[in-house]
Amino acid sequence: MSSSVKIKTLTIDERQVGAREDQTILDVARENGIKIPTLCSLKGLSAYGGCRMCIVEIAGTPKLLPSCMTTVEEGMVVTTNSDRIKKYRRSLLELYFSERNHVCSVCATNGYCELQSMAQEVEMTHVHFPYMYPQLDIDATHERFILDHNRCISCTRCVRVCDEIEGAHTLDIKDRGIDIRVITDLDHPWGESETCTQCGKCVHVCPTGALIERGKSVGEMSKRKQLLPYLTKMREAHE
Amino acid sequence: MNKKLTLATLWLDGCSGCHMSLVDVDERLIDVAGIYDIVFSPLVDVKEFPENVDVTLLEGAISTDEDVEMVKRVRKSTKTLIAFGDCAVTANVPSMRNQFKVEDVFKRGYLETTPGNDIIPSVNIPKLLEKAYPVHNFVHVDVFLHGCPPSADNIFYTLVEIAEGRTPELSKRARFG
Numbered sequence: 001m002s003s004s005v006k007i008k009t010l011t012i013d014e015r016q017v018g019a020r021e022d023q024t025i026l027d028v029a030r031e032n033g034i035k036i037p038t039l040c041s042l043k044g045l046s047a048y049g050g051c052r053m054c055i056v057e058i059a060g061t062p063k064l065l066p067s068c069m070t071t072v073e074e075g076m077v078v079t080t081n082s083d084r085i086k087k088y089r090r091s092l093l094e095l096y097f098s099e100r101n102h103v104c105s106v107c108a109t110n111g112y113c114e115l116q117s118m119a120q121e122v123e124m125t126h127v128h129f130p131y132m133y134p135q136l137d138i139d140a141t142h143e144r145f146i147l148d149h150n151r152c153i154s155c156t157r158c159v160r161v162c163d164e165i166e167g168a169h170t171l172d173i174k175d176r177g178i179d180i181r182v183i184t185d186l187d188h189p190w191g192e193s194e195t196c197t198q199c200g201k202c203v204h205v206c207p208t209g210a211l212i213e214r215g216k217s218v219g220e221m222s223k224r225k226q227l228l229p230y231l232t233k234m235r236e237a238h239e
Numbered sequence: 240m241n242k243k244l245t246l247a248t249l250w251l252d253g254c255s256g257c258h259m260s261l262v263d264v265d266e267r268l269i270d271v272a273g274i275y276d277i278v279f280s281p282l283v284d285v286k287e288f289p290e291n292v293d294v295t296l297l298e299g300a301i302s303t304d305e306d307v308e309m310v311k312r313v314r315k316s317t318k319t320l321i322a323f324g325d326c327a328v329t330a331n332v333p334s335m336r337n338q339f340k341v342e343d344v345f346k347r348g349y350l351e352t353t354p355g356n357d358i359i360p361s362v363n364i365p366k367l368l369e370k371a372y373p374v375h376n377f378v379h380v381d382v383f384l385h386g387c388p389p390s391a392d393n394i395f396y397t398l399v400e401i402a403e404g405r406t407p408e409l410s411k412r413a414r415f416g
Binding site for chain 2: 105106110111
């Protein structure tokens with residue numbers, strides 16, 4: 001931290017907290033033990049602001065803002081868990097479940113899935129929206145991994161880890177909105193990829209069963225959550 | 240002693256796993272029997288769904304014209320309707336056919352996977368709906384008891400809470416899958 005970095009004081013959930021001027025609300029909340037739910041955010045990767053689970057209220061602003069993309073300001077008054085926010089988070093999560101085919105009971109990540117545990121966290125008991133049941137592919141051409149679009153929530157953690165940490169940039173996304181898809185190389189089958197290093201980082205940062213190891217059956221695909229923090233720490237130690 | 244409540248249980252497009260979990264409350268079945276009279280269930284020999292049922296545990300998704308008729312009848316005769324398990328709450332495994340056309344599902348189920356068979360049954364069986372749906376697509380549901388299957392603890396908790404006149408708080412206790 002250089003000496004020119006200024007310190008800001010703000011209020012999060014009625015608590016006075018101090019922060020560096022370049023920090024996001026999410027970072028500061030985490031530092032202070034205030035839990036804000038997230039799906040696309042992952043320590044060690046760049047912020048993406050895609051999942052919108054981390055929305056917060058800021059006094060004087062009618063809009064809800066994603067705390068992972070909003071930097072702190074002096075005197076800010078932030079609320080992370082009002083009834084209004086809870087309602088929006090629950091509705092958002094219901095949309096995630098309705099948009100693709102998330103069948104927890106037959107999923108390889110049953111019991112380890114962040115989408116599944118998020119449903120519990122935001123107290124979602126059922127989905128009010130009609131399910132879409134899109135017909136989606138499973139790319140099982142890779143010798144070690146499987147990409148199942150049915151379970152993908154488009155958080156892009158896999159894309160970011162492949163680019164920012166592994167440096168391969170095999171994974172990317174195509175199209176927008178509800179048509180968004182994770183692709184490998186220029187939308188070629190994963191098994192034919194010339195850039196994939198087979199490192200498996202994408203599998204282990206994926207919050208759901210969209211990326212799994214081949215051969216893993218229902219409830220067998222736990223993810224190695226410590227992988228990314230470990231890599232980041234080792235890199236920092238080398239710098 | 241208070242008058243016992245009446246309890247109905249049934250499964251539509253489900254695998255009976257939720258009912259297995261109900262039986263899994265083990266010795267607490269004696270407590271359940273102390274609070275409820277089971278008036279309709281695969282476990283008792285009653286053919287017609289009775290009137291004025293206090294609580295119904297409804298397992299399974301809604302997949303046929305007969306299911307739709309049944310769920311409406313159940314709703315009409317039930318005070319507290321519980322969507323019992325993930326199939327009732329989300330359509331779960333039965334909904335995996337929803338990506339395909341009904342004709343293709345039949346072809347897959349009866350022709351492609353059964354060598355030598357060229358008959359798709361169509362007489363005296365309920366007609367499949369275009370998709371399998373959650374129960375709340377058709378009728379109002381009072382309690383969503385999710386899980387595949389819901390744990391015996393959650394089932395027992397739900398039945399006791401309702402009998403005590405409280406609303407079961409399942410959002411944090413239960414989990415999908």
